[in-house]
Amino acid sequence: MADPVYTDVGVDIALEPDARLMLQVRDGDTQSFELLLGKHRLPVVSYLSRMVQNQAVGEELAQEVFLRVYKARASYEPSAKFTTWLYRIATHLALNSIRDRKREKNQRSLDEAPEEAQQLQVADRRSNREQELLAKVRLDAVREAIASLPEKQRAAVLMHKYEELDYAQIASALGTSVSAVKSLLFRAYETLRGKLTGLSRNYKTRAN
Amino acid sequence: MTREQVLERILDPSGPPSNTEQRQAFDAWLERDSELKEMYQEQQELFSVMDDWRPAEPSVGFDRGVYNRIAAYEAKLNWFERWFGGFRPAMAGAVAMLLVGIATVVVQRDQPVSTPEPAVVLVSAEDEQYLREIDLALDDIEMLADFDAFPLNEAAEGRS
Numbered sequence: 001m002a003d004p005v006y007t008d009v010g011v012d013i014a015l016e017p018d019a020r021l022m023l024q025v026r027d028g029d030t031q032s033f034e035l036l037l038g039k040h041r042l043p044v045v046s047y048l049s050r051m052v053q054n055q056a057v058g059e060e061l062a063q064e065v066f067l068r069v070y071k072a073r074a075s076y077e078p079s080a081k082f083t084t085w086l087y088r089i090a091t092h093l094a095l096n097s098i099r100d101r102k103r104e105k106n107q108r109s110l111d112e113a114p115e116e117a118q119q120l121q122v123a124d125r126r127s128n129r130e131q132e133l134l135a136k137v138r139l140d141a142v143r144e145a146i147a148s149l150p151e152k153q154r155a156a157v158l159m160h161k162y163e164e165l166d167y168a169q170i171a172s173a174l175g176t177s178v179s180a181v182k183s184l185l186f187r188a189y190e191t192l193r194g195k196l197t198g199l200s201r202n203y204k205t206r207a208n
Numbered sequence: 209m210t211r212e213q214v215l216e217r218i219l220d221p222s223g224p225p226s227n228t229e230q231r232q233a234f235d236a237w238l239e240r241d242s243e244l245k246e247m248y249q250e251q252q253e254l255f256s257v258m259d260d261w262r263p264a265e266p267s268v269g270f271d272r273g274v275y276n277r278i279a280a281y282e283a284k285l286n287w288f289e290r291w292f293g294g295f296r297p298a299m300a301g302a303v304a305m306l307l308v309g310i311a312t313v314v315v316q317r318d319q320p321v322s323t324p325e326p327a328v329v330l331v332s333a334e335d336e337q338y339l340r341e342i343d344l345a346l347d348d349i350e351m352l353a354d355f356d357a358f359p360l361n362e363a364a365e366g367r368s
Contacts, residue, residue: 037274045270046263055264063270067277135260142261161221161258182216189219189251196257197250 018082025073033073037066040083043163044090050158051094052101053147061097065090080172087165087173091155098151145195152176153188160185209233211244218248221255 018039024032044065049058068089146154152174159165159173171181209230214237217224225231238245 037271041266041270042263045266049264050261059266059270059273062266063273063277066274067281070278071281138257139260142257146258146261160219161255162261162263164221185219186215189254192258193247193250193254197253 015078016081019078022073022076022082023078025070026076033070036069040086044086047087047158047163048090048094050146050162051155052097053143057097061090061093064093081169083165084169084172087159087163087169088175091173094155095151141196145192148195149188149191153184153191156181156184157188157192209237211237211241214238214244218244218251
């Protein structure tokens with residue numbers, strides 16, 4: 001039976017395995033840190049890469065997330081689920097990075113073509129199979145639609161759909177209420193349905 | 209099941225409820241509310257499209273990057289933080305014990321050696337006057353003693 005933990009909100013929760021590992025990291029156990037890294041590496045990298053729409057930047061940010069986890073080990077208290085805490089750090093870094101990149105983009109020349117668009121053009125020229133191309137276009141449409149969402153809606157959708165976090169966890173990661181998260185998700189999915197469901201049917205028809 | 213709960217289920221990536229009773233209630237809602245039904249179908253389609261965006265595996269050097277960052281961070285720390293940074297609870301206990309020890313030594317050193325306190329004598333104004341008179345009388349006796357005990361004898365003779 002897991003040890004009960006009394007949180008700062010007065011609710012007792014079972015001490016989850018990740019929190020237990022983190023407490024061991026706090027006590028200087030480096031193997032526990034390796035286990036946490038191994039378990040959360042892929043979801044954190046995926047979340048951040050999708051948030052910033054760039055794998056390399058996503059990985060850089062994910063490395064920073066794990067560094068922050070390590071740095072905060074001494075003061076770690078299991079008052080919330082470890083995953084929630086992890087995504088709170090990740091979301092904070094992602095939102096900061098998006099804002100920084102926006103500022104940089106504004107300073108750059110408008111004539112400059114985005115890196116990803118250039119890659120797409122190269123890929124288009126090389127690809128000769130229609131199915132692959134359609135799949136890629138469809139994927140790009142998904143990425144573009146998600147990228148066009150306001151930052152908090154984007155974060156909420158990514159955590160909800162891909163990382164399977166519940167409303168309370170998303171609320172904690174975003175520093176908002178559960179009802180606000182429901183509202184964010186409702187609006188985000190509404191936008192995405194409008195942009196992607198019709199396209200999906202078109203691509204499917206063309207692919208068949 | 210309320211309409212709001214049905215809406216939440218529609219937006220839930222895990223799909224409709226698995227519980228039979230709830231599933232029936234959910235389906236009944238979709239049957240009688242065409243707006244919800246359309247939304248459900250579109251949402252399922254959306255989830256299917258979103259599933260195409262699969263996560264990319266982190267690069268081979270990802271973990272090395274994390275440990276390099278940790279090494280760079282540790283290199284910046286001073287010796288105190290490096291030794292005790294990871295063991296704050298233990299460090300706090302050790303520091304507390306050290307402080308208590310130092311405080312004990314300081315308090316013991318500052319305390320004066322215990323000596324018996326001198327008796328306190330309270331002297332009133334009357335007592336002071338009395339003591340002064342005794343003092344004067346003793347001075348007089350001493351002074352008269354220089355005159356070879358005369359006064360006492362002469363006085364006795366003169367009075368008689």
